[in-house]
Amino acid sequence: MADEASRRIALCASTDLADGGLAVAFDVCWRGEVLRAFAVRHQGQVHAYLNRCTHVQMEMDYREGHFFDDSGCWLVCATHGAVFAPDTGACVGGPGRGPLTKIDITEEAGQVYWHTAPTLQPVEF
Numbered sequence: 001m002a003d004e005a006s007r008r009i010a011l012c013a014s015t016d017l018a019d020g021g022l023a024v025a026f027d028v029c030w031r032g033e034v035l036r037a038f039a040v041r042h043q044g045q046v047h048a049y050l051n052r053c054t055h056v057q058m059e060m061d062y063r064e065g066h067f068f069d070d071s072g073c074w075l076v077c078a079t080h081g082a083v084f085a086p087d088t089g090a091c092v093g094g095p096g097r098g099p100l101t102k103i104d105i106t107e108e109a110g111q112v113y114w115h116t117a118p119t120l121q122p123v124e125f
């Protein structure tokens, strides 16, 4: 039986994530709560986070999938402008209170996968 704590879930094709471009959104069950999450590509690597700002617990993209600033280098919350590092989720500016919640993500053979954890599971329908 597969280890429930470390399943990988297919998310999208690698080509769906352009460097510094639009995010791919997905739903997760985090500590029993259904939340949006997102994946982005930054400097060639894919990263994923809960779509929940650490300033006020709300989604960060006013326009769905738009997380990067104009430079394509930083993730920005559209509400009050908190700035986060795309590779670590660390808050580097604005009113955020700590880092974004990171989701393990991998890429293999042209496919991107997110990984479950004890507190992070797929949404069951």
Ligand code: FES
Binding pocket: 053, 054, 055, 056, 057, 058, 060, 077, 078, 079, 080, 081, 082, 094, 095, 096
């Ligand atoms: S809710 Fe994100 S900066 Fe205020």
